[in-house]
Structures are given as C-alpha cells and as structure tokens.
Amino acid sequence: MRKIVVGTRQSALALTQTGQVVDQLRELCRRLEIECEFELRKIVTKGDRILDVTLSKVGGKGLFVKEIEQALMDGEIDMAVHSMKDMPWELPEGLVIGAVPFREDPRDCLITREAKSLEDLPHGAKVGTSSLRRSSQLQHLRPDLHIESIRGNIDSRLKKLDTEGFDAILLAAAGLHRIGWQDRISAYLSPEQSLPAVGQGALCIQCRGNDEFTLDLLKHYNDEKTAIAVAAERSFLGKLNGGCQVPIGAYATLQEEDGNSVIAMTGMVGSPDGKQMLKETMTGTDPELLGKELAEALIARGAADILAVVRG
Incomplete structure (x- = not known):
C-alpha cells in the first residue's frame, strides 16, 4: 500500500478542492487497481498570514505556494494541490506540474447586496476586490465605481459585503462553485467584461519530477484540453x-x-x-x-x- 501525503493551504476552499481531488484520485486508483492511501497535510503560506495588506503590496511571487513547494522539495509531502492562478511561471528545480484536471468555470462573478448586474450597480458604488486585474477592468468599464481592497477567505469576504458597507464584491466563480455557494452569485462577468487571471478555474497538481509512481498516477488524471489551454x-x-x-x-x-x-x-x-x-x-x-x-x-x-x- 503506497501512502501519498497531499499538501494544501488550510482555507475552507483549499481543503474542499483538495478533498475533491483526493476523492477522484481514490476512485482512479480503484479503477486502475492501484493500492494507495492519501493523507492531507495543511500548510500555512505567506499569503495566508498577511491579510491586512493588498496582494500587490506584499510583493514577491508564489505568495500562496512557496511553503508548500518547500515541503515537496523536502519530501514532507508527495503532491500538492494549488489553484493554478496562484502558480508563478517558474517552478523550483525538481518540481513539475503532474496534472491539470478539468477546469471549473473560469469567469469572475459579482456578489451584490441589491444590484442584479454590473450595469445595475448605482453610480459611485463601493466594490471590493483584492485583484489589480479585476479592479483595472472594472474601472475601465465603470470609472464611477469606488474600488476598495478586500482580503481574506471567501467566507470572510462575503461577511464584509454586509458589515463594511460594500455594494458588491468580485470573486472567482470557480471557488464559489467548488464550495457549493453558487447561489450567492448575483451575476457572472463574461471574459469580454473581465478577462480571467491566467489559469483561473483550473487546479495544479504538483509533484517531484523524479517521483515516477506519483507521475504515472497523475498522467491518468490530467485533462489534456485544460492542460493545453493553461499552458498557453x-x-x-x-x-x-x-x-x-x-x-x-x-x-x-x-x-x-x-x-x-x-x-x-x-x-x-x-x-x-x-x-x-x-x-x-x-x-x-x-x-x-x-x-x-x-x-x-x-x-x-x-x-x-x-x-x-x-x-x-
């Protein structure tokens, strides 16, 4: 019986999506008649620790993956489940992307207090986002909007919508879908309105390049079309x-x-x-x-x- 230790951030979303990946890998192992057991390892990243500063001011690449990648390199874990949009272009030596599973909805979405669409937001509405990409495109479409930074996990951001006077917040639809909160979505923004982040909606299953057992398993989990699109x-x-x-x-x-x-x-x-x-x-x-x-x-x-x- 091969034991595979899977590294993940400890947010509710990260644990949910990692749990979904592990369930799918367990089923894959059953079909392939491979004896495996999986163990989750929670790892805190720099991006999780610093919540009172906008991401653009924290600086550096890999804010949500570096500590997990270090655990991979140190042999403490055997694979890691990341949100692909958190992955820097350059991977540390010895680590590879073992699989890119089927992509969830890549769009940004709007969660509002009252408005039904972006166009429906009142003039000067207060909108929260932690993303320069989202705020740039939002202000291009609606320069009248008042954009403020909002950090934290999905749950805390949704609470801030009610407690801190926001008229709306912008989030990735994929996260809300995976955690089962899609009923909170007021409107989806088309890619023409808000082009997604690189890899948004996709997951990255990372492992060591010399771990042939894990690589062989993950090649059966890879979705080729998603992998090609994300590679571009x-x-x-x-x-x-x-x-x-x-x-x-x-x-x-x-x-x-x-x-x-x-x-x-x-x-x-x-x-x-x-x-x-x-x-x-x-x-x-x-x-x-x-x-x-x-x-x-x-x-x-x-x-x-x-x-x-x-x-x-």
Whole structure:
C-alpha cells in the first residue's frame, strides 16, 4: 500500500478542492487497481498570514505556494494541490506540474447586496476586490465605481459585503462553485467584461519530477484540453514576467477546425486605474509559442511600460 501525503493551504476552499481531488484520485486508483492511501497535510503560506495588506503590496511571487513547494522539495509531502492562478511561471528545480484536471468555470462573478448586474450597480458604488486585474477592468468599464481592497477567505469576504458597507464584491466563480455557494452569485462577468487571471478555474497538481509512481498516477488524471489551454496562458504570463499581483489576464480555449485543434487566446494588460487597457486575440496550435507571440504583441503596444509603472 503506497501512502501519498497531499499538501494544501488550510482555507475552507483549499481543503474542499483538495478533498475533491483526493476523492477522484481514490476512485482512479480503484479503477486502475492501484493500492494507495492519501493523507492531507495543511500548510500555512505567506499569503495566508498577511491579510491586512493588498496582494500587490506584499510583493514577491508564489505568495500562496512557496511553503508548500518547500515541503515537496523536502519530501514532507508527495503532491500538492494549488489553484493554478496562484502558480508563478517558474517552478523550483525538481518540481513539475503532474496534472491539470478539468477546469471549473473560469469567469469572475459579482456578489451584490441589491444590484442584479454590473450595469445595475448605482453610480459611485463601493466594490471590493483584492485583484489589480479585476479592479483595472472594472474601472475601465465603470470609472464611477469606488474600488476598495478586500482580503481574506471567501467566507470572510462575503461577511464584509454586509458589515463594511460594500455594494458588491468580485470573486472567482470557480471557488464559489467548488464550495457549493453558487447561489450567492448575483451575476457572472463574461471574459469580454473581465478577462480571467491566467489559469483561473483550473487546479495544479504538483509533484517531484523524479517521483515516477506519483507521475504515472497523475498522467491518468490530467485533462489534456485544460492542460493545453493553461499552458498557453502560462506562456503568456512567463513572457510578461507576471504574477497574480499585476493587472494581467489571459483566457485560452480549444476549438476544432477541419479536424485539428486550434487554440484561441485573448490576453490583456491594464493600468491599475483602468485608463489604459491593452487587449489582443490570437490563434495558434503550439501553446508555448502562442503565449509568447500574444505577449510580444502587447509589449509592442506598450504593455511592458504599464507593468513597469505597476511594479514601481
């Protein structure tokens, strides 16, 4: 019997999605007739400890994954379940992405007190988000809105909607779906309104590159279409040297054309105030190449200058 220790953040959402992954892996092991047992290991990350500062001011990459990756490298855990949007472009030496499961809804969503849509929010409404990407696109669409930072887990943010005078808050739909709170969603924002973060809605199952047993198991858990789309988005992120603390968004989908899979991807870079908003859409068949070419197209239009100002 092989024991696999699975590392996860300790938030309710992280534990829920990791539990779902482990249940699916248990079923996979049963079908493959592999004897495995799984143990969850809760790990606190820097991003979990610092809740009174906006993500963009905390600085550094991998705010929600570094400590978990260290546990992997130290052999304390055998695999880790991350939200893909938390993953930096560069992985530590010796670690790999073993699987990218089927993607949940990638869209951003609005949770409001009264309004039924973004357009329905009153003039000057107070909206909470911890994401520069979301606030940039929101202010581009509605420059009249008053955007304030809101940190914490899903539960605490929903409580702040009622206790701190917010008219609405913005969250990733995937998290609410996974935790079973989709009835709280007032409206979904289309990718045209708010382009998702790179990898939003997808999970990353990370392991050591020399752990052949775990790698062999995870290859059966990988969703190829999701993995290809996410690879294109992450290539875009890597070329821009971005992370979850800068206003960068990308969303790729696979389409069938004449029997061949074609990747269509839209990328954006915006200024924090939403006054500058660069977007491009391109298609291709090589995810790595498409991501780089899309990023280069935005760089040619001034994306690097916008990001340089954001990074200070």
